[in-house]
Amino acid sequence: MALSDLRAGERNEAGIASVLGILQQAFGERFQTGETLRYQHAHTTTYIPAQLPDGVVFAESADDVKTVVRACADHRVPVIPFGTGSSLEGQVNAPSGGISIDFSRMNRIIEVNPEDLDCTVEPGVTREQLNVYLRDTGLFFPIDPGANASIGGMTSTRASGTNAVRYGTMKDNVLAVTAVVANGEEVRTARRARKSSAGYDMTRLFVGAEGTLGVLTSVTLKLQGIPAIIAGGVCGFPSLRDASNAVIMTIQLGIPVARIELVNTLQIKACNAYSGLTLAERPTLFVEFHGNEESVALQSQQFAEIVAECGGGAFEWTADPLARAKLWKARHDVYFAAKNLKPGAAVIATDVCVPISRLADCVAETEEDIDAHGLIAPIVGHAGDGNFHVSLVLDDKDPADVKKAEEFVARLNARALAMDGTCTGEHGIGQGKIPYLEQELGGTVELMRQIKRSLDPDNIFNPGKIFYLG
Amino acid sequence: MALSDLRAGERNEAGIASVLGILQQAFGERFQTGETLRYQHAHTTTYIPAQLPDGVVFAESADDVKTVVRACADHRVPVIPFGTGSSLEGQVNAPSGGISIDFSRMNRIIEVNPEDLDCTVEPGVTREQLNVYLRDTGLFFPIDPGANASIGGMTSTRASGTNAVRYGTMKDNVLAVTAVVANGEEVRTARRARKSSAGYDMTRLFVGAEGTLGVLTSVTLKLQGIPAIIAGGVCGFPSLRDASNAVIMTIQLGIPVARIELVNTLQIKACNAYSGLTLAERPTLFVEFHGNEESVALQSQQFAEIVAECGGGAFEWTADPLARAKLWKARHDVYFAAKNLKPGAAVIATDVCVPISRLADCVAETEEDIDAHGLIAPIVGHAGDGNFHVSLVLDDKDPADVKKAEEFVARLNARALAMDGTCTGEHGIGQGKIPYLEQELGGTVELMRQIKRSLDPDNIFNPGKIFYLG
Structure with a gap:
């Protein structure tokens, strides 16, 4: 836009x-x-x-x-x-x-039900705060969008992140919300049962509504047992296509990989420079497995076989927490690594998501686009979901740079939509993607407007987001 | 009601x-x-x-x-x-x-995308038809509500069934729908990406709407790889509480059990009589594991340890297809087994769902209720979800019998709601559960009505279901 x-x-x-x-x-x-x-x-x-x-x-x-x-x-x-x-x-x-x-200040953890693997929190609780609180229970909340976001915000943007491939997105991990709606009353969208067929799925309607239908006052979340063993590794591939094929086979064989991140060559260079890694500069997968000793070993072996079949380099996995931490710290620091590519620059992260069979095409065409337009823009993807981020390194005070970035984002979205993908896998529409939502869903956006008008007739809840009403 | x-x-x-x-x-x-x-x-x-x-x-x-x-x-x-x-x-x-x-006659399979593990079908395709069609691809559609229902119907009632504990419900397995809405146009709710944050989750709104917001014309579904090995077994417990504890521990440890069904003593008696089983007459779990040879062996061993810890009988598992088939045929024939308890009787299946920590309480109190009121009503549950069915065996032509059944259903729902459960885990509201939805969700039902009025202003789509508008 x-x-x-x-x-x-x-x-x-x-x-x-x-x-x-x-x-x-x-x-x-x-x-x-x-x-x-x-x-x-x-x-x-x-x-x-x-x-x-x-x-x-x-x-x-x-x-x-x-x-x-x-x-x-x-x-x-x-x-x-x-x-x-x-x-x-x-x-x-x-x-x-x-x-x-x-x-x-609305950051209380209201209740934890360990036997049911759920908890209810106020919207201001952050995911790190929640996981610190839960540590002694042996449970954790898996969704990790990178930032230490609030649970209310994560719910409202339908956030996901690196381990959505195994644990799903906020859509899959919110059991119920309470919200104050237009009449000033608080409603509850569901009880604590793990599933329900009781009427419209109002929980899923509030998840991803970006605050446009009401204001959340609590969120009931599913929790997971902390895995006994976490193991991970990293593996380079001759091409994006080979790396993507390894991802597709991993998903198709049902290996319950917890994270499988595609990092492109430029981003590997940036990580090597910023985080002191010494990885070969080529398309690379960062993977993580959760389980017990036997299941993690099994997953790692199966994955190593896939890597070999797809022409990947030697895949070495480790359950050593320090080695793992260094790797994932580098993965989480891609923003700073990208920023480091051009001193004084800003970094704008944008995301799209495509069917995984199209991921290699979409990333490769996007790399060509970046080169053709002289942009600096490394790429990281939640490859198991077909979701990837482009980090545009630019001078956000320079209108020419901003204009180039905007034009790039428009081309990126057109490319993803042409591949039957979506204009956002996890960042939401907000203001920045309003025109792309219309391109993506057409007449369905009018249904969204009808719902907005019916639940918020005076348009007081976060107006000017997701779509324009007028 | x-x-x-x-x-x-x-x-x-x-x-x-x-x-x-x-x-x-x-x-x-x-x-x-x-x-x-x-x-x-x-x-x-x-x-x-x-x-x-x-x-x-x-x-x-x-x-x-x-x-x-x-x-x-x-x-x-x-x-x-x-x-x-x-x-x-x-x-x-x-x-x-x-x-x-x-x-x-709208039963065409429109496309299958094996690399993306998805397919798009017309609403009249039945789940058995789909799975026969998919067999050669190595993929299957996992949701199994028992009946050979249509995909459109399963979508509309947010169906689930025996293996939802592993694969989720229709909510989790529908990627997108197309529907003809009130203006007579066809809309598409989402593209084929595995996840999206693009606006309101209109897919989830149509899933479970029971045809009240528009008429589905296609459904895009997630598929799964057919497991290399399917193993299963059966195990009796001294009490419902012990069986439930085994379920809770299985879920808590993250064992990816594919099915874990709780069958109460009366239902075991009925199955023994009808399906020629020779199981001990006590609360029993039927379980199934999906995976490869190693992972299935691992899951089975872990489960056997849990059973031992919970006082269960010897747990024997088998990957032998014939033994497994006999067991699950008996499980799927519970309706006929129940009917067989009283010659000439009808069987009415009703369902509720509670947090799994309350499953033993809810089933035990329901058994007491059944005894106290002289009803014949065996119980089977999708225990991993906290969802269970009571099969009321009655003369549906006798108003006194029907009245007793209705009163029982009212008590059952009140009990589930008091335990923070839902009045239906998978059958939907339809006409039969309208009053219980109101008891369960209060003010949220008014939001549903507002949505219904906005998307279907003349109330032409399946009126008189889920709620009354007037």
Whole structure:
């Protein structure tokens, strides 16, 4: 999308003024309007410009959320939920102004049910906080989008990450949510049963709705047993195609790989330089297996056979925590490694997802595109899902650079859609991908608008995200 | 629910007369109005009385579906999709009359993408038909609700069955659908990527909507590799609690069991008598493992250790297809085994689902309830999901028997809800569970109504199911 297409939205000045007064009264110093703080609650992670809310409420309870939603509903003022601000497509911007609800103080772990492998948390709990809390129970929450995001934010963008290939995405790991909806009441979308056929799947409707249908007040999550053994390894391939074939065979044989990440040649160079690795500069898979001693050994052997069949280099696996940690630290630091490719540059991460049979084509064509346009843009992919990220290294203050990036993103999305893929595997639509959603789903977007209008008739919940209503 | 609460719905006689004329003209002998045929297209599987549609169209294409929907939309006449008629809660009834669309001729397998482990089929394809077709590809579609249901029907009721514990439910296995919606156009809810964060999860909204939001015209499904080895076994326990503990430990340790079915003492007696088994008459688990030789052996050994720890009898497993087939044939024949308990009786299957920590309590209390009220009702459960079925053996022509059954179902649902469970794990709401949905989800049902009103403003799609609008 060209930034010139980004709609500012209309401001309801009178309503905003009334709400500012009401919230000042209701929340005292838990309601802030200073510009620095408001800026921190707008979009700050990419070149999409920040659009500031008019005030920020530090909510501490569902009742606080109700108070905000009721005031905003009465005066038709936008409500924008804010977790940690790590979203990448402008999800926390306030194009029509309004009130940001900061969830950092709603970070209680409400209950853990170890026998049922579930827990219920407030939306401000971060995934690292949750996993530290759970450690003694022998359980963990597997979804890992990289950033230490909040559970509410991860739910709202339908986040996934490196180990979705084994454990699924937020779609698969949220059992229920509570949310304050347009009438100011709190609803619960489901009970704690592992499955249900009871009516429309309202849980899945809130997962990925980016705060446009209501404000989450709790999330009930599935948990997993911490694997007794985690083993992993790394393996180079002569070509992207060979690496992709190894991924396809791994998935097809049902090897329950926990992570299988495709790292392209430029990204390997960047990681070698930044993280002190000494990997051969060629398309590489980073893999991880979870299980007990026998099952991890079995998975690793099966994978090694596949690698050999696909022409990959020697695959060595290790259960040694230090060696593993160094590798995955490098994988998680790809952002900094990319940034390091051009001193002083910014890095913009964008994502698409295609059927895995098309992954090699899509990545290869994207590499050619990057070369042809003189861009610097390493690639990492959650290969088991067909999802990959391009890290555009650019000067985000230079309009020419930004324009080149925007044009690249448009071509990337067209390419993914032509391969029956999606314009976003895990970052969400936000503001940045609004035109691509329309290209992807056509008439289905009108159904989404109808749902939005029915559940949020005054368009107060995070307006200007996912689609435009007008 | 008492049958006296079943609302008949209002008939739009003028609209129906117009539509009958239009469809007669459009479809000729592919449109039928004979009473016998219309009766076969109403609900016939439980004591909920049949409510006949006014005519049945044998659709052969999405264009046929559009023709029916447009005619019905123009004249505000109900449209009721019909797969194989195996639903259990009145889903195919026509309480306000209208047109049944029979999908038995829309049974083409549109495409199979072996590398991506997916396929796209018309809604009338049955799961057995699909699996026969797939056999040569080395792939299979795992969801098995027992009946040879249609994929469209399974999608619409969010079906699952014995191996959902490993492979998930229809929610987890539908990648996308196409549907004809209220404006008579066909929409596609998603592309073929394995995951997406692109807007509201419209796929999941159609899965489980029981045909109330539009008429499915194709379903894109995930497939699995056929396991090299399937092994299974059976094991008795001193008590329900012990059997449940074995299930909980199996899930908690992450053993990827493919099936783990709890069969109560009365059902074991019935199976022994009907299927010629010689099992000890006590709570019993039927289990199945999928994998290769090594992984199946490993899973079986781990499970045997759990059984020993939980006081279970000797657990013997076998990969012998004949022994396995006899066991699972008996499991699948529980309906007939139950029917055999009382000659000439009918069997009504009802289902609830609770968190697995409460499964033993819920089943034990239900057994006490059955005894206290002099009912005959064996129990089988998809224990890994906390989902169980009670097969009520009764004279469905005797109002006193039916009333006792209804009262039992009401108590069963209240019990499951009190344990944070759901009124249906896999049968859906249909007509039979409308009051329990309201008890389960309260204000969330109003959100469902709002969605229904927005996507189907004239209430033509399968009216009178899931909730009442008025």
